[in-house]
Amino acid sequence: MAKMLVIKGRKVVGGKAEGEALIADERVSFWGGTDPTRGIVHEVGSKFEGKNFAGKVFIFRFTKGSSGTSAYINIAKRMGVAPAAIINTELDALCVLGCAISDIPMMTDLDRDPFKSISNGDFIKLDADKGVIEVTKKASR
Amino acid sequence: MxxxxxxxxxxxxxxxxxxxxxxxxxxxxxxxxxxxxxxxxxxxxxxxxxxxxxxxxxxxxxxxxxxxxxxxxxxxxxxxxxxxxxxxxxxxxxxxxxxxxxxxxxxxxxxxxxxxxxxxxxxxxxxxxxxxxxxxxxxxxxxxxxxxxxxxxxxxxxxxxxxxxxxxxxxxxxxLTKNRRGTILVDVEADLENLTDWGTLGYFGGALAGLGVPVFRKCHVPTLEEAKELCAALATEGGVGMFHIVGITPEAATQEAAFQGDKPRSRHIFTNKEKKAVYARLNNCPSPEVDIVMLGCPHATLTEIVEVAHLLEGKKISPNVELWVCTTDSIRSYAEKLGYDKMIADAGGKIMADTCPCISQIDMARNKKYMTNSVKQAYYAPGQLRAQVHFANTRDCVETAIKGRR
Structure with a gap:
């Protein structure tokens, strides 16, 4: 029996998505920190360094740094390597802009600390319009 | 809406x-x-x-x-x-x-x-x-x-x-005015002697403030160039879009004005120890060798170009080293008209206009030992250019370009 956890949150950009969680309590800059043609984080020293976010539910604290973030999210979308959804615990307008114009579901304000309750590889199903995130723990899959 | x-x-x-x-x-x-x-x-x-x-x-x-x-x-x-x-x-x-x-x-x-x-x-x-x-x-x-x-x-x-x-x-x-309110307070006790030092303050404040509004206190009035480096560094490890310097910036005549009557969420001190730690954090090149010295991030003012030209006067950059000062074409045109471009060129340096290595990701700058006076350039070069970075002030950068190594 799969162990499932339901987390509630707030819609930023609507839509449904599912995928494996790629998660860390970390800040991300899409410009400067990622290669948007391959969907890979290349920031040296990042907890995500070398990880691929394509098709994943990408969960981190917020976007830092460059204003190229929105364009790089959009490039990743056009190259077919964007995250399936993004969950942030704080909102930077640049990540929101990138998701909004690329139709990538985005959520925030979760009723649980995602960094304590979600792990890399957990399977996530989210419905941003309903504000619901279903987490199937990796260990039980 | x-x-x-x-x-x-x-x-x-x-x-x-x-x-x-x-x-x-x-x-x-x-x-x-x-x-x-x-x-x-x-x-x-x-x-x-x-x-x-x-x-x-x-x-x-x-x-x-x-x-x-x-x-x-x-x-x-x-x-x-x-x-x-x-x-x-x-x-x-x-x-x-x-x-x-x-x-x-x-x-x-x-x-x-x-x-x-x-x-x-x-x-x-x-x-x-x-x-x-x-x-x-x-x-x-x-x-x-x-x-x-x-x-x-x-x-x-x-x-x-x-x-x-x-x-x-x-x-x-x-x-909205209410969102321009300070969130954290940083007392500046470190010596801020040049634009690179101001960049280290920005890195420190941005890392602590995140998406918030840092308020700096007890520092002297920065020059335009120092302010430019401070701002660039605030949005590297942080995502700062707004900040105050008490007694200096337009919405911070007093500390109370900067915080709009509220209390800081946290208080911090930036001493020479914290400044040194930022220099250490951004220096990641194990070798004393240098291939490229990059100045002008954000783009150099004419003042910065004059400073570099004078530091290079009568000197030659090491044949193994490229020195690039990045700026806009309009400022490069002034530098050409006034002779500063020639002073830099005579020493073996170049003015790069309208872009920078981290943005253009040109092959010439990839996988190199890279030196810069800018927090922002030092911060992004390891990822964007796969560079190993030396980070130091303008004078040290130019002297290293001449010597060929640190």
Missing amino acids: KLTDGQKRMLEGEDGPILAMAMTYLVKYGEAMSADALIPVRNVHTTFTIPMAGGSEDVVELLKMFGQLRVKVPTTTHVGFIDFKKWREFGIEERRYQLQASLVPIAAQAGIQLTWTCAPEIVGNAPLKGQTCAWMESAAIAYANGILGARTNREGAESTIPAALTGLIPRFGNH
């Missing part, structure tokens, strides 16, 4: 499909950010360039489409991916040059001022206190809000191009 009747009609296509598309972007974005309205914007800093990575041609088509209209407000542009005059010298392939150059007449028709700079304030785009702006470029955004007291959120290409075309931007965040 409430739209006026005129805005609704624009969204529905009454003013044509391009403005309808621009409005769709602004409405999607504004609603996602819980904005209450679209308000008139008076000043835009946008991009009109091909993205480095993938999909260049279709973006060119998109920009050509936008270029059929005239911008409704004064609009300057962020850096490009090439040096428009010396692209061959910096190893830019012809295709990239042609793609970018094809946009120049289109921008002119649209009324866009192709300033090609990450520092619009150094080429005359310096909005006044309270002006509603839509700016991209993280360093320029912090400068507009914190140093000038103008009002812009951290905008990107997809909001600033629509803002230029429609004359509108969603109202939230930094457009």
Whole structure:
């Protein structure tokens, strides 16, 4: 029996998505920190360094740094390597802009600390319009 | 978000499909950010360039489409991916040059001022206190809000191009006085002796403030160049778009004004120890050797170019080292007219205009031992250029270029 956890949150950009969680309590800059043609984080020293976010539910604290973030999210979308959804615990307008114009579901304000309750590889199903995130723990899959 | 009747009609296509598309972007974005309205914007800093990575041609088509209209407000542009005059010298392939150059007449028709700079304030785009702006470029955004007291959120290409075309931007965040309130307090006890030192303060404050509003206290008035480095560094490890310096910046006559009567969420001290720690954090080159010395991030002012020219006077840069000062073509033209370009060239250095290595990601700068006086350049070069970085002040950078090693 799969162990499932339901987390509630707030819609930023609507839509449904599912995928494996790629998660860390970390800040991300899409410009400067990622290669948007391959969907890979290349920031040296990042907890995500070398990880691929394509098709994943990408969960981190917020976007830092460059204003190229929105364009790089959009490039990743056009190259077919964007995250399936993004969950942030704080909102930077640049990540929101990138998701909004690329139709990538985005959520925030979760009723649980995602960094304590979600792990890399957990399977996530989210419905941003309903504000619901279903987490199937990796260990039980 | 409430739209006026005129805005609704624009969204529905009454003013044509391009403005309808621009409005769709602004409405999607504004609603996602819980904005209450679209308000008139008076000043835009946008991009009109091909993205480095993938999909260049279709973006060119998109920009050509936008270029059929005239911008409704004064609009300057962020850096490009090439040096428009010396692209061959910096190893830019012809295709990239042609793609970018094809946009120049289109921008002119649209009324866009192709300033090609990450520092619009150094080429005359310096909005006044309270002006509603839509700016991209993280360093320029912090400068507009914190140093000038103008009002812009951290905008990107997809909001600033629509803002230029429609004359509108969603109202939230930094457009509202309450959100400009300080969040953390940083007492500055370190010696801030040059622009690089000011950059280390920005790195420290940004890392602590995150997306918040740091308030610096007890420091002297920075020069334009020092303020520029402070702002660039605030948005590296942090995502700071607004900050204050008590007694110095426009909305911080007093500490109480900076915090709008509230208390700081946390208090911090920046001493010489913290300053040294930032230098240590950004220096990651194990070898004393240097291949490239890069100065001018954000783009150098004429003042910075004069300083470099004088440091190089009568000297020769080591034959194994490239020294590049990055700025805008307009400032390079001044430097040429006044002889500073020649002083730098005679020593073996170059002025790179309209771009920088981290933006252009030119092959010449990849996988190199890289030295810079800029926190921002040092911060991004390991990822963007796979570089190993030496980080030091301007004088040390120039002396190292001459000596050939640290």
